[in-house]
Amino acid sequence: MMYSIGETARRIGVNPSTLRYYDKEGLLPSVQRSSGGVRMFTENDFTWLRLIGCLKATGLPIKEIRQYILWLQQGDATLEKRRDMFYKQKAAVEEQMAELQRALDAVTYKCWLYDKAVEAGSEKVIRNIDPADIPEDIRKLRTNSGVYQDVDGLS
Amino acid sequence: MMYSIGETARRIGVNPSTLRYYDKEGLLPSVQRSSGGVRMFTENDFTWLRLIGCLKATGLPIKEIRQYILWLQQGDATLEKRRDMFYKQKAAVEEQMAELQRALDAVTYKCWLYDKAVEAGSEKVIRNIDPADIPEDIRKLRTNSGVYQDVDGLS
DNA sequence: ATGATAGTTAAAGTCAACTTTAAATTGGAA
DNA sequence: TTCCAATTTAAAGTTGACTTTAACTATCAT
Numbered sequence: 001m002m003y004s005i006g007e008t009a010r011r012i013g014v015n016p017s018t019l020r021y022y023d024k025e026g027l028l029p030s031v032q033r034s035s036g037g038v039r040m041f042t043e044n045d046f047t048w049l050r051l052i053g054c055l056k057a058t059g060l061p062i063k064e065i066r067q068y069i070l071w072l073q074q075g076d077a078t079l080e081k082r083r084d085m086f087y088k089q090k091a092a093v094e095e096q097m098a099e100l101q102r103a104l105d106a107v108t109y110k111c112w113l114y115d116k117a118v119e120a121g122s123e124k125v126i127r128n129i130d131p132a133d134i135p136e137d138i139r140k141l142r143t144n145s146g147v148y149q150d151v152d153g154l155s
Numbered sequence: 156m157m158y159s160i161g162e163t164a165r166r167i168g169v170n171p172s173t174l175r176y177y178d179k180e181g182l183l184p185s186v187q188r189s190s191g192g193v194r195m196f197t198e199n200d201f202t203w204l205r206l207i208g209c210l211k212a213t214g215l216p217i218k219e220i221r222q223y224i225l226w227l228q229q230g231d232a233t234l235e236k237r238r239d240m241f242y243k244q245k246a247a248v249e250e251q252m253a254e255l256q257r258a259l260d261a262v263t264y265k266c267w268l269y270d271k272a273v274e275a276g277s278e279k280v281i282r283n284i285d286p287a288d289i290p291e292d293i294r295k296l297r298t299n300s301g302v303y304q305d306v307d308g309l310s
Numbered sequence: 311a312t313g314a315t316a317g318t319t320a321a322a323g324t325c326a327a328c329t330t331t332a333a334a335t336t337g338g339a340a
Numbered sequence: 341t342t343c344c345a346a347t348t349t350a351a352a353g354t355t356g357a358c359t360t361t362a363a364c365t366a367t368c369a370t
Contacts, residue, residue, distance in 0.1 A: 006316065017359055020318085025357095036366045038317055051302045054261035057254050062357070076277050083269035086262055093259045099212050100255065104248045106209035107241055114238035122231050147206045161346065172329055175348085180327095191336045193347055217327075317366065322359100329354070336347060 002032075002040040012049045019049075026066045027052060029073070058093045106145035112138045157187075157195040167204045174204075181221045182207060184228070213248045261300035267293045 009016040022028050023039070030048065032040045055065055068085060071078035112134075113126045131139060142148045164171040177183050178194070185203065187195045210220055223240060226233035267289075268281045286294060297303045 004316075005318095015359070016317085018357085021358060024319095034366080036317085037319095038366065047302060050300075051261060054258040054300060054302055056357095057258040058262060079269065079273050079276070079278065083266070083273050086265040086269055090259065090262045090266055093255060093262060097252070097255055097259070100248060100252055103209040103212040104245065104252070106206060107213060107245045107248060110241040111238065111245055114234065114241055118234050118238050121234075123234065145205075145209060147202060147209055159346075160348095170329070171347085173327085176328060179349095189336085191347085192349095193336065211327095312370085314369090315367085318364075320362095322361075324359070325357095327355090329352100331352075332350095334348075337345095339344095340342085 002042060003046075005039050005041070008041040008046070008049070012046065012053070022052065022062075025062050026069060027062065029069060055089070058089050059096065060089055102145050105141040106147040109138060109141040109145060109147065112141075157197060158201075160194050160196070163196040163201070163204070167201065167208070177207065177217075180217050181224060182217065184224055210244070213244050214251065215244055257300050260296040261302040264293060264296040264300060264302065267296075 003011070005016045005019055009019055012019075019028070019039075023031060028045070028048070031045055032042075034040055052065060055068075056062075064085070068082060071082050071085075113129075117123050117126050134142065158166070160171045160174055164174055167174075174183070174194075178186060183200070183203070186200055187197075189195055207220060210223075211217075219240070223237060226237050226240075268284075272278050272281050289297065
């Protein structure tokens with residue numbers, strides 16, 4: 001079964017022009033063409049696009065995905081390079097997760113503060129708040145994320 | 156204690172020109188100036204910059220951070236808007252975490268595959284691999300991330 | 311066979327978030 | 341006081357990842 005660029009884009013959740021852009025950048029070396037030059041995608045291409053999606057989600061630039069493809073095409077001689085790329089990216093994601101967790105802690109802390117403020121109808125109750133008035137679990141977020149004693153007083 | 160833009164940039168881990176850019180975009184409304192016009196940062200500004208860092212890490216655009224500051228300056232009337240912003244961002248981060256976890260699963264699976272391939276010195280061993288030969292925990296990653304039966308055969 | 315719909319390319323445009331440049335000014339050490 | 345590194349501004353440049361445009365072509369249902 002073959003799929004048009006429009007159908008593929010719809011199923012993967014991107015703009016058709018994004019797929020053309022990826023193709024131009026060498027990210028879709030295995031997509032076939034009809035006799036008239038129209039791209040025809042297979043389920044296998046969808047899997048490949050899902051991998052591209054994962055790699056992009058990890059922040060890997062398109063140029064490095066391209067490099068991976070070039071290594072793929074060189075066969076067994078580049079196995080280590082490809083393995084190293086994935087290990088490097090794994091470490092990168094783990095660091096991103098930690099950073100995102102810190103950001104989440106900060107935001108969660110702010111949610112707690114603003115719940116207090118909205119409840120009281122005023123910022124006053126949270127300006128220069130006494131740490132003893134903050135529940136243990138929320139206080140941990142504040143410490144962990146380094147976001148307190150704000151310039152705006154919403155500490 | 157006051158700090159120069161250079162010292163501040165060094166401590167926060169950004170380029171001094173980034174701080175000037177943030178200032179120009181209205182993200183640093185509380186940074187003081189010397190009589191000669193030179194910016195002077197305080198510990199409080201560092202805390203504020205750390206919050207900006209967290210918000211940026213969650214993908215919040217600079218324009219929306221600016222909006223938050225405008226709301227801050229309007230006082231209690233905008234408490235709900237600010238609370239809602241943080242709750243919306245909290246949900247956004249939780250979704251980002253889930254996506255990043257999916258990407259991590261895919262990358263971890265690829266690490267396992269390439270370890271096998273490097274060990275054998277060839278891609279052959281992992282091309283069209285029998286799912287029964289994949290340990291349960293690794294097979295879960297493959298399923299979870301949707302990245303298998305690749306165009307490159309490194310399924 | 312024809313016309314609508316969806317595809318093709320190359321090239322230019324957009325956007326966010328910086329980064330660099332140039333020319334002038336500030337501020338602390340000698 | 342003089343000097344030099346660091347600062348200032350406005351404006352232009354950069355980067356990555358698309359997105360749009362224009363002009364043309366393919367495919368498919370009637």
